[in-house]
Amino acid sequence: MAVSGFIRADEVLHEQLSPQRALELDVRYGNADLLTALEILGVAGPFRAVTPWELEDPRGVRRIQAGGYAALPFGENYPPLTQFLAKVLEASRATGLPQQASSAWRAALQSNLIRLLSMHYPSHADSQVFFSNSGTEAIEGAIKFARAARPRAQHLISFNSAYHGKTLGSLSVTPNAEYQDMFRPLVPGAVTLPYGDFDALRAKIAELRPDNVTAVLVEPIQGEGGVITPPEGFLRRLGELCHTHGILVIADEIQTGLGRTGHWFESAAQGLDPDIITLAKPLGGGLVAVGATIARKWIFKKMLGGLASKRHSNTFGGNTVAMAVGLKSLEMLIDENLPERSRRLGELGLERLRRIQAAYPELMSEVRGAGLLLAMQFQPVLSHRLLRSQDELIKELSSILALRELHVAGVQANLSLSSKRVVRLTPALNMPEDLFATMFDRVEAMARHNPQAWRMLARTPPGVLLKLGSFALRS
Numbered sequence: 001m002a003v004s005g006f007i008r009a010d011e012v013l014h015e016q017l018s019p020q021r022a023l024e025l026d027v028r029y030g031n032a033d034l035l036t037a038l039e040i041l042g043v044a045g046p047f048r049a050v051t052p053w054e055l056e057d058p059r060g061v062r063r064i065q066a067g068g069y070a071a072l073p074f075g076e077n078y079p080p081l082t083q084f085l086a087k088v089l090e091a092s093r094a095t096g097l098p099q100q101a102s103s104a105w106r107a108a109l110q111s112n113l114i115r116l117l118s119m120h121y122p123s124h125a126d127s128q129v130f131f132s133n134s135g136t137e138a139i140e141g142a143i144k145f146a147r148a149a150r151p152r153a154q155h156l157i158s159f160n161s162a163y164h165g166k167t168l169g170s171l172s173v174t175p176n177a178e179y180q181d182m183f184r185p186l187v188p189g190a191v192t193l194p195y196g197d198f199d200a201l202r203a204k205i206a207e208l209r210p211d212n213v214t215a216v217l218v219e220p221i222q223g224e225g226g227v228i229t230p231p232e233g234f235l236r237r238l239g240e241l242c243h244t245h246g247i248l249v250i251a252d253e254i255q256t257g258l259g260r261t262g263h264w265f266e267s268a269a270q271g272l273d274p275d276i277i278t279l280a281k282p283l284g285g286g287l288v289a290v291g292a293t294i295a296r297k298w299i300f301k302k303m304l305g306g307l308a309s310k311r312h313s314n315t316f317g318g319n320t321v322a323m324a325v326g327l328k329s330l331e332m333l334i335d336e337n338l339p340e341r342s343r344r345l346g347e348l349g350l351e352r353l354r355r356i357q358a359a360y361p362e363l364m365s366e367v368r369g370a371g372l373l374l375a376m377q378f379q380p381v382l383s384h385r386l387l388r389s390q391d392e393l394i395k396e397l398s399s400i401l402a403l404r405e406l407h408v409a410g411v412q413a414n415l416s417l418s419s420k421r422v423v424r425l426t427p428a429l430n431m432p433e434d435l436f437a438t439m440f441d442r443v444e445a446m447a448r449h450n451p452q453a454w455r456m457l458a459r460t461p462p463g464v465l466l467k468l469g470s471f472a473l474r475s
């Protein structure tokens with residue numbers, strides 16, 4: 001059968017589909033408006049990875065990759081990982097989707113995860129792992145484990161500016177009106193409290209009565225919230241309070257875990273001993289999707305015990321390619337001592353950002369960081385008094401224009417999904433040091449060109465502003 005206009009896989013492999021055509025087709029058949037907005041800003045790509053840490057745009061301009069939303073521990077297409085995957089595909093005779101059988105790859109990754117975990121959380125030596133295909137799915141699993149373990153409790157506590165994902169369960173504990181409002185009613189029982197406020201937590205648990213609280217779900221540092229670290233002792237006290245009452249604690253380590261913040265597990269570093277831990281992003285080495293929900297044995301058995309062991313499942317979780325890449329990724333993180341490197345480089349990076357912020361306070365109001373999770377908070381580009389009703393849009397404009405200006409300066413960065421004025425740098429944990437230094441030179445050059453935030457607006461070509469304006473009006 002001939003399908004007109006059908007694009008053969010080899011054409012894409014051999015780069016015969018031009019970047020222009022790829023973008024056109026993506027806009028036409030994909031998330032058109034998102035791509036259109038990126039295109040207006042001139043940051044839509046598609047990009048090629050010319051080294052694991054550098055991207056090239058269709059015009060041949062190279063930029064340092066500090067984006068990827070913390071899911072690229074080794075950069076893009078890191079040869080030791082891609083070569084290993086090629087060997088697996090060539091040599092392994094393991095079945096790809098072993099849902100109804102044991103799997104050596106899955107067994108090895110589970111075992112390694114628990115061994116690594118129990119070095120940092122000794123109480124997890126006999127915990128069990130459930131694999132899925134994204135961070136949000138790992139959170140869905142965690143919510144279901146918690147509910148199964150405390151069936152009479154009804155409330156799930158999470159925090160302001162939290163980000164746990166966008167499927168319905170995880171969205172219910174991601175308090176962001178833009179993402180939630182259209183989808184109400186959400187999963188009932190979600191309660192939002194101020195992040196880092198232990199007294200508010202204690203009071204709320206007393207008010208709801210502890211038996212009615214299923215779990216507290218917490219990011220040890222809020223990534224999408226703009227790299228917010230809770231006050232010292234908050235997580236430890238949260239854990240002690242919950243354990244006293246039998247309330248479960250879920251640590252969402254999807255963004256922070258496996259070295260990003262300079263620790264293997266940020267919650268352990270802050271003295272928390274959670275009952276359930278979620279991992280995703282870097283576990284897939286930047287190459288494949290792997291989510292993991294790790295729960296104490298008794299909790300695991302409550303949901304997946306005996307004849308009910310299929311009560312929660314998915315088709316692709318634990319598939320061979322994902323497990324092989326996950327196994328190798330974890331091994332490389334250990335062998336290359338990357339959490340330690342992330343801490344060391346992170347301190348240097350934060351120091352550079354602090355100096356840039358101090359020199360350009362009218363551009364950046366604040367910088368923050370933990371390991372290689374680094375944040376720059378920008379000043380508003382317009383006074384909110386100018387457009388009082390458009391406060392959110394004005395905030396967002398700061399980070400969108402900062403993203404564009406960084407792009408122009410040669411750095412690919414991340415927006416923050418729950419914090420409008422923050423742009424994050426999340427470079428690979430193994431980025432070469434000279435490139436790492438160059439990245440900050442470029443951030444500094446960007447600041448030099450925009451000593452006040454409003455300059456970012458003045459430097460944006462009028463055509464781009466016009467298109468952005470009409471784009472905003474039509475949404």
Ligand SMILES: Cc1ncc(COP(=O)(O)O)c(C=O)c1O
Pocket residue numbers: 069134135136137139163164165166219223224252253254255256280281
């Ligand atoms: C802390 C945290 N949890 C959950 C998620 C959702 O992960 P995913 O985008 O893979 O669904 C994210 C994604 O940014 C995250 O940062």
